[in-house]
Amino acid sequence: MSKIVLLGMNHKTAPVEIREQLAVACRQEVNPLHMLPHLRHVEELVFLSTCNRVEFLFTCNSLAEGIREIKAALRTHIGLPASVPLDSYLYVHEDMEAVKHLFLVASSLDSMIVGEPQILGQLKKAYRDAIEYRAVKVILNRLLHKSFSVAKRVRTETCIGSCAVSVSYAAVELARKIFGDLRDKRVLLIGAGEMAELAAEHFIRQGVHRMVVANRTLERAMELANRFKAETVSFDGFLEELKVTDIVVSSTGAQEPIIRYKDIKSRMRERRNKPLFFIDIAVPRDIDSRVNEIDNVYLYDIDDLQGVIDLNKEERLHQAQTAEHIIDEETIKFRIWMNSLSAVPTIVSVREKAETIRRNEIRKTFAQLPNLSDREKEAIEILTGSIIKKFLHDPIVFLKKKAQRDAQAVYMDFAQQLFNLNNGASGADTAPVDSENADAKDQTFTAKK
Amino acid sequence: MESLFLVIATLCYLSATAGYLVYLFRDREQLHRISWTVMLVGALFHGAAVLMRAVSVGRLPVTTIQEALSLFALVFVVTYLILQLRLQLRILGSFVSPLAVIFMLSSSFLPSNVMPKSEFFKSGWVIIHVGSLFVANALFALAFSVGIMYLLQERHIKKKNFGFLYERLPSLERLDSIAHYCLMSGFPLMTAGLITGFAYAAIVWHSPWNWDPKEILSVVTWIIYAVLVHERLAVGWRGRRAAWLSILGFSAVLLTFFGASLLLSGHHSVVSGKM
Numbered sequence: 001m002s003k004i005v006l007l008g009m010n011h012k013t014a015p016v017e018i019r020e021q022l023a024v025a026c027r028q029e030v031n032p033l034h035m036l037p038h039l040r041h042v043e044e045l046v047f048l049s050t051c052n053r054v055e056f057l058f059t060c061n062s063l064a065e066g067i068r069e070i071k072a073a074l075r076t077h078i079g080l081p082a083s084v085p086l087d088s089y090l091y092v093h094e095d096m097e098a099v100k101h102l103f104l105v106a107s108s109l110d111s112m113i114v115g116e117p118q119i120l121g122q123l124k125k126a127y128r129d130a131i132e133y134r135a136v137k138v139i140l141n142r143l144l145h146k147s148f149s150v151a152k153r154v155r156t157e158t159c160i161g162s163c164a165v166s167v168s169y170a171a172v173e174l175a176r177k178i179f180g181d182l183r184d185k186r187v188l189l190i191g192a193g194e195m196a197e198l199a200a201e202h203f204i205r206q207g208v209h210r211m212v213v214a215n216r217t218l219e220r221a222m223e224l225a226n227r228f229k230a231e232t233v234s235f236d237g238f239l240e241e242l243k244v245t246d247i248v249v250s251s252t253g254a255q256e257p258i259i260r261y262k263d264i265k266s267r268m269r270e271r272r273n274k275p276l277f278f279i280d281i282a283v284p285r286d287i288d289s290r291v292n293e294i295d296n297v298y299l300y301d302i303d304d305l306q307g308v309i310d311l312n313k314e315e316r317l318h319q320a321q322t323a324e325h326i327i328d329e330e331t332i333k334f335r336i337w338m339n340s341l342s343a344v345p346t347i348v349s350v351r352e353k354a355e356t357i358r359r360n361e362i363r364k365t366f367a368q369l370p371n372l373s374d375r376e377k378e379a380i381e382i383l384t385g386s387i388i389k390k391f392l393h394d395p396i397v398f399l400k401k402k403a404q405r406d407a408q409a410v411y412m413d414f415a416q417q418l419f420n421l422n423n424g425a426s427g428a429d430t431a432p433v434d435s436e437n438a439d440a441k442d443q444t445f446t447a448k449k
Numbered sequence: 450m451e452s453l454f455l456v457i458a459t460l461c462y463l464s465a466t467a468g469y470l471v472y473l474f475r476d477r478e479q480l481h482r483i484s485w486t487v488m489l490v491g492a493l494f495h496g497a498a499v500l501m502r503a504v505s506v507g508r509l510p511v512t513t514i515q516e517a518l519s520l521f522a523l524v525f526v527v528t529y530l531i532l533q534l535r536l537q538l539r540i541l542g543s544f545v546s547p548l549a550v551i552f553m554l555s556s557s558f559l560p561s562n563v564m565p566k567s568e569f570f571k572s573g574w575v576i577i578h579v580g581s582l583f584v585a586n587a588l589f590a591l592a593f594s595v596g597i598m599y600l601l602q603e604r605h606i607k608k609k610n611f612g613f614l615y616e617r618l619p620s621l622e623r624l625d626s627i628a629h630y631c632l633m634s635g636f637p638l639m640t641a642g643l644i645t646g647f648a649y650a651a652i653v654w655h656s657p658w659n660w661d662p663k664e665i666l667s668v669v670t671w672i673i674y675a676v677l678v679h680e681r682l683a684v685g686w687r688g689r690r691a692a693w694l695s696i697l698g699f700s701a702v703l704l705t706f707f708g709a710s711l712l713l714s715g716h717h718s719v720v721s722g723k724m
Contacts, residue, residue: 177606180620272685275621292607296688304609311611 002043003063004139004338006098007070007090008055011112014089018078022054025078032056032077033133039073041065044140048105048126050119052112054078057102059139067092099143099334103327106147107154109320112198115160115169116205120151143334150330157326158319168199170308171279171300172206175247178277178298183207188245190214190238191252192224195281199249200228212245214238216252239263243270249279250286259287265294279305343403346412347396349421354388451505454498455519459553461491462526466546473543473617481539485530488546492526499523508571511579514707518556521583521706522549528587536627540617544594574649582642586702588635589674592628593699596692599624603689625687628695636678643671666705673698 011019032047039045046057056074060066071086080086093101104110108119127144130136136144154160172182179185187203189196192215200211211230214237215221221232233241242248242264252258264276273296280287280301292299300308362384366377395415402411415421468484499520502510510516529545598618605615618624646667647657658664677694680686 174606176620177602177615178621180623269684273687274685275688295690298606300609307609308611 002059002061002139003066004057004059004095004098004143005063005066005070006055006057006093006101007067007074008048008053009089009091010053010055010110013091018080018089019052021078021080022049022052025049025054030077031129031133032073033129033135035073035076036133036135039066039069041069044137045135046126046130046140046144048123049077050122053105055105057098057140057143063094095338096331096335100327100331102143102147103150103330106151107160107323107327108151109154109160109323109327118205120148123147123151139338142337146330146334150327153326153330154323158322159315160319160323167281167302167305167309168195168202170305171199171249171281172202174298174300174305174308175203175277175279176206178275179246181207182247183209185246186210186212186244187247187249188212188214188238188241189224189230190235190248190250190258190286191216191282192220193251196249196251197224197227199279199281200224200230203247203249204228208247212241214241239267242267242276245276246274247277247279249281251281252286253282254286255284257286257288259291261288261290261294264291264297268294268296281305339403343399343412346415346421347399350392350395350399350415350419353419353421354392358384358388451498451501454494454501455557458491458495458498459550459557461487461494462522462546462550462553465491465542466550469542469546472539474613476617478539481542484542484546485533488526488542488549489530492523492530495519495523495526509576509579511575513560515556515559518552518559518706520579521586522552522556524583525549525552525587525590528584529591532591538619538623538627540619541591541594541598541627544598545591548590548594572649574645574652578642578645578649580642581638581645585635585638585642586699586706588631588638589695589699589702592631592635592695595624595628595631596695599628599692600689600696603692621688625691628692629681629687632674632678632681632695636674639671639674643667662708663705666701666708670698670701670705673701 009018009022014022033045036042036045041060041062042058043061044059048055048057054074054077056070058066058070071090074090075082075086091101101110106120106123108115108117111119123144127136130140130144175182175185182203183206185208187200187208187210189200189211192213203211209229211225211228212233213221213225213228213230214233214235215224216235218232218234224230225232239259248259250259259278268276275296275298278287278291278297278299280299283302285301287299287301289299289301291297362380365380366372372380399411399415465484465488468480468487472480472484499510502516506512509520511520525545526549529541529549533539533541599621601614602618602621602624605611605618606621646664650659651657673694677686677691677698680694681691
C-alpha cells in the first residue's frame with residue numbers, strides 16, 4: 001500500500017541563507033514536476049513552492065527510496081551543491097502527519113503571517129500544475145481537494161484570517177483603521193531589519209505600492225527596495241520624506257531618538273494635517289513618545305502593538321483551537337477514506353477473478369451447446385452473473401466493514417490468500433481512477449459494472 | 450389621519466433605532482437592512498402626514514415649532530436614507546437614528562401655538578428659504594453624528610485603549626471624508642438659505658436685517674461653518690479639531706432653532722405671537 005509523504009522546509013526550519021536560495025528558486029519557471037518520470041519510486045507528486053517554503057507531497061511504495069529521490073530533486077531545484085548539508089532543515093511527515101501538515105498549510109496556520117490568504121491560491125496553482133504534468137492520481141487528487149475545503153472551513157468557522165495575530169499584522173490593522181484604504185498611501189521604512197521587512201510585506205499585501213527605504217547602509221536599503229519595488233532615500237534625508245509619507249516604520253539601531261517632537265510639529269502644516277502613522281519597532285525607541293500628542297499623528301511602539309495583540313489573545317487561542325479541531329476532524333475523515341481505499345483493490349480483484357472464471361466457463365458451455373438461441377444465452381449470462389454477485393456479496397460487505405478498522409491490513413491479506421489473488425492478480429494495481437469527491441463506497445460499486 | 454400617520458412614523462423610527470442599537474453590538478447585515486427599510490416606511494408615513502398638513506393649511510407647515518421640527522426630522526431622515534445608499538456605511542444608522550427619534554419626539558412635546566396667519570408664508574421664497582436651510586441643517590446633523598463617531602474612534606487609537614466600538618467603527622479617514630462631504634454640500638445650501646431669507650425680508654419688510662434674534666444666531670452659526678470650511682480648504686484642517694467644530698456648529702444650529710423660536714422674540718418666534 002502506498003504511503004503519503006510530505007517533505008519540505010519552511011521559514012521555521014530553514015535559516016535565512018537557505019531561504020534566500022528558495023526565494024531565487026521560487027522565481028524560476030522550471031517546475032520539478034518534470035522530473036517525475038525519472039523518479040522511479042514516486043507514484044504521485046505535488047510540488048508547492050513559495051518564497052518561504054518548498055514542499056514535496058508525494059506517494060510512494062518504498063518510503064526510503066522515495067524520500068531519497070525527492071531529496072535529490074529538491075537539491076537540484078534550489079541549486080544546492082551536494083556538499084551543503086540539507087537534512088537538518090527538512091521535515092518529513094508520513095501519512096496522517098503529512099495530511100495534517102498539508103491541511104495546516106492550506107488553512108494558513110503554518111504561514112509566516114498566520115492567516116494570510118495567499119497560500120491557498122499558491123496551493124491551488126501547485127495542484128493545477130500537478131494535473132498538467134499528470135502527476136496526481138486518486139490519493140493526492142482527493143487529498144488536495146480536501147485541503148481546499150478544509151481551508152475554506154477554517155476560514156469561515158474561525159477568524160484566523162481576520163484577527164490580529166502578529167505585531168506587524170496589528171500595525172497594518174491599525175493603519176487600516178486610520179487610513180481605510182492603504183492602496184494610495186506612501187510607506188517609509190527607516191532601517192531595514194527583519195521586522196521592517198515583515199511589516200513591509202504586510203503593507204504590500206494590503207496593496208501599498210509606494211514605498212521608500214532609508215537605511216544607514218545603502219546596500220541593504222537597495223536590496224530591500226529591490227524586493228519590494230521601492231525607492232531609496234539617503235538616511236539623512238528621511239525627515240524631508242515625512243512631508244509626503246503617510247506611514248513610517250522605524251527600526252533602526254540608534255541609541256537616541258531619531259525623530260523628535262519638533263521635527264513633526266513643524267511639518268504638520270506643510271502636510272496639510274494629513275494623518276501620519278508611526279510604527280516604532282526599534283528597541284530602544286526611535287521616536288519621541290510625545291509625537292503622539294500632536295493632532296493627526298499616531299505613534300505606536302512595540303509595546304503598544306504587543307498590547308493590541310494581547311487584547312485578543314484569548315480569542316485567538318480559542319480560534320486556533322477551533323481551527324486545530326477542524327483539521328484533526330478532517331484528518332481523521334481522510335484516514336478513514338484512505339483505509340477504505342486500500343480495501344478497494346482487494347474487492348476489485350475478487351470481483352475480477354470471479355468474472356474471469358465466469359466468462360471462461362460460459363465460453364466453454366456455449367461451445368458445447370451450439371443450438372442455444374440468443375434469448376437462452378442471455379438468460380444464462382444473467383443467471384451466472386447473479387450467482388456470482390450474490391455469492392460475493394457477503395465477503396465484499398465483510399471487507400468493506402473491516403476497511404474501517406486499524407487491523408484492516410490483516411483482513412485484506414487474509415482475503416487475498418483466501419481467494420488466491422496474489423499470483424498474477426494485476427487488479428491490485430488498478431485502483432479506481434478519478435472521481436475526486438465520490439465516496440469510497442460508491443467507488444467500490446462503480447469500479448466494476 | 451394625519452396624527453395617526455405621525456404616530457406610525459414615530460413608531461417606525463423608534464423600532465429602526467432599536468434595530469440599529471442592536472446592530473451596534475451584533476454585526477448582522479440583515480439587521481441593518483430591516484432597520485433601514487423600517488425607517489423608509491416611517492419616512493413615507495411622515496411625508497404623507499406633512500403633505501396632508503400642507504394641503505389643509507395651504508402653505509409650508511413650518512409656522513409652529515412643532516411643525517417645523519417635524520418637517521426637519523423628515524428632511525433629516527430622508528437625507529440619511531439617501532446618503533446611506535451612497536455611502537454604504539451601515540454603522541452610521543446607529544448614530545443617526547437616535548437623533549431622528551429625538552427630533553420626532555421633541556416635536557410632539559413642543560408648544561404648537563400658531564403664528565398669526567400671515568400672507569408672508571405663502572411665498573415661494575419661503576419654500577426655498579426653509580427648504581435649503583433644512584437640508585443644510587440635516588447635512589450638518591449628519592456631520593455632527595459623524596464627528597462624534599470620529600472622536601470616539603480617534604480616542605480609541607490615540608489612547609491605545611480599544612473598546613468594542615473600535616472594531617465596528619470605520620477608519621478615521623473615511624469618517625473625516627464623510628464629514629467633509631456633508632459640510633461642503635451643506636454650507637452652500639445654508640448660504641443660499643440665508644440669502645433668500647434676507648432677500649425676502651428686504652421685500653416684505655423693506656429691510657434685510659431686522660435684528661431678529663434668529664437672524665443674529667443664524668449669522669453666528671454661518672460664521673462658525675464658514676471658519677470650518679475655510680480652515681478645511683485653505684489649511685487642511687481635519688480630524689479632531691474639525692470634528693469638534695462641526696459639533697459646535699450643530700449646537701449653534703440647535704440653539705438657533707430652539708432658542709430663537711422659544712425664548713427670544715422676533716419675527717421667527719412662535720411664542721410671542723408677534724409676526
